Amino acid sequence: MDMPIAPARLAATPERDTPDTPPPIVLSRPIRQSVPLVFASAHSGRNYPADFVATARLDALTLRRSEDGFVDELFAAAPAHGAPLLAATFPRAFCDANREPWELDPGMFEERLPPWVNTASARVGAGLGTIARIVASGEMIYRRKLRFAEAERRVHLCWEPFHTALRDLVEATRRQFGACLLVDCHSMPGNCHAAQPPADVVLGDAHGTACSGAVMRRAEATLTGMGYRVRRNDPYAGGYITRHYGRPHEGVHALQVELCRPLYMDEARMAKLPAFDRVQRDMTALVAALAGLGPRLDDD
Numbered sequence: 037m038d039m040p041i042a043p044a045r046l047a048a049t050p051e052r053d054t055p056d057t058p059p060p061i062v063l064s065r066p067i068r069q070s071v072p073l074v075f076a077s078a079h080s081g082r083n084y085p086a087d088f089v090a091t092a093r094l095d096a097l098t099l100r101r102s103e104d105g106f107v108d109e110l111f112a113a114a115p116a117h118g119a120p121l122l123a124a125t126f127p128r129a130f131c132d133a134n135r136e137p138w139e140l141d142p143g144m145f146e147e148r149l150p151p152w153v154n155t156a157s158a159r160v161g162a163g164l165g166t167i168a169r170i171v172a173s174g175e176m177i178y179r180r181k182l183r184f185a186e187a188e189r190r191v192h193l194c195w196e197p198f199h200t201a202l203r204d205l206v207e208a209t210r211r212q213f214g215a216c217l218l219v220d221c222h223s224m225p226g227n228c229h230a231a232q233p234p235a236d237v238v239l240g241d242a243h244g245t246a247c248s249g250a251v252m253r254r255a256e257a258t259l260t261g262m263g264y265r266v267r268r269n270d271p272y273a274g275g276y277i278t279r280h281y282g283r284p285h286e287g288v289h290a291l292q293v294e295l296c297r298p299l300y301m302d303e304a305r306m307a308k309l310p311a312f313d314r315v316q317r318d319m320t321a322l323v324a325a326l327a328g329l330g331p332r333l334d335d336d
Contacts, residue, residue, distance in 0.1 A: 058083050060197045062108075062123045063205075070118030071327040072213035074205045075111050077221045078133040078198065078277060079104035081124040088130050093179045094171065100306045102129045102172040104223040105297060110312075111221050113320040117327045120205055124198050129177060131194040132166050134220075134275040138191070139165040146181045166195065172225065202281070210287050213331045217251060218290040219323075220277045226298040235267040236299055240274035240292035246282025247289035248334050251326070255291060258325040262318050289333050293322075 082103060084096070092099060108123040115121055124133055138153045141160050144167065149155060163169035167187050170176055202218075209216040224238065237259050241247045252268065259266045274282070274292040282290030297303050300315040 057085075057193075058125055060124065060126050060194045061201055062125055063201055064112070064115045064121045064123075066115040066118045066120065068118070069120060069209065069212065072209050072215050072331050072333065073114070073117075073119035073217050073219060073323075073327055074202070074209055075114040075119055075121040075219045075221060075323070076202055076277065077104065077108040077111065077121070077123040079124070079128040079222060080106065080108040081126045081128070081130075083125045084127055085130065091179060091182075092177050094175055094177060097306060098171060098173065098175060099127070099129050099177070101303065102168065103127060103306070104221075105301050105303075105306055106308060106312070107221050107223050107295070110295070110300070110316050110319045111219075111323065112316070114323050117320075117323050119323065119327065122198070122201055122205060124194070126194040129168055129171055131190040132164070132168060133195055133198040134222075134277050135159060135164075135166040136276055137166060137195050137199075140167060140187055141165050141169050144169050144178070144182055145184050145187070147184055149184060166191065202277070206281055206288055215287040215331050215333045216289070217247070217326060217329070217333055218277070218281050218288065219326065220274070220290060220292040222272075222275075222292060222294045223297045224272065224294040226296055226303060233267075234265065235270075236264040236296050237266045238268070238270065238272045238292075238294040239266060240269050240272050240278055240294065241290075242274040242279050242282060243269050246274055246278050246284070247291045248284050251289050251291055251329065251333055254325055254329055255293070255322065258322050259318075262321065264318075284334070287333075295319075 136154055139157050139160050140149055140153050142149050142155045159165055206216050206218055239255055241252050256266050272294045278290045278292040281288055300312045301308050
């Protein structure tokens with residue numbers, strides 16, 4: 037599967053093996069991968085570099101509100117069901133792995149950006165590019181403008197290792213089983229229900245282009261059977277990960293799962309609610325149901 041090629045002019049990747057710089061990803065593998073599934077959590081990272089916090093105009097709790105809080109833990113049972121789980125450790129406010137590598141807001145940087153940078157996407161316009169201008173609640177992150185070299189550093193340090201690992205997992209799974217289902221795990225804020233009726237879970241398949249109907253139907257039936265209100269593709273049809281990797285005609289299916297945060301966490305305090313354990317058990321049941329599809333991921 038083709039991946040974006042980083043321009044040759046990029047600086048060398050910074051050293052990661054230092055006490056102050058944890059690995060950018062955590063990959064939890066089963067003893068033996070027995071199902072054609074890969075789970076990924078790009079937005080649950082919560083390791084905030086000290087230099088980033090120092091340049092921010094926001095307190096630590098406000099910065100954290102961009103996280104998909106605890107989503108990696110909700111799907112932690114994936115390896116026990118034979119599927120790997122890849123999770124970013126870096127926070128979304130620092131670098132967003134669910135974007136193209138070079139979606140950047142020119143107003144955030146001291147110098148003119150190179151012509152190959154995507155400065156015109158809707159995500160950049162919203163302030164939520166690869167290097168975000170704002171947190172999810174709308175507040176500006178930075179006290180001052182950044183150097184482009186800082187964006188290069190973060191893409192090397194965070195974005196590239198995440199997508200190298202994800203690409204390798206998807207390709208290895210497809211080679212082993214003949215197909216792969218990538219489950220892109222996210223959460224959504226409780227105030228996102230401008231549309232009606234409200235939903236507990238939004239399933240995104242890029243409007244039918246990123247995965248088969250069989251995958252969507254299995255996920256939807258499982259969740260509704262547990263009592264969740266489920267919508268398809270509204271308001272989240274799938275971000276970069278779902279749309280980039282989801283190529284059913286090539287045997288790779290991608291499904292985005294968005295869970296409403298108030299189901300399991302206090303958004304204001306970034307803390308788990310007592311209901312967390314129940315939601316975690318339900319997501320484990322979803323993992324098992326999708327694993328039950330086996331290698332036949334296409335429509336019947």
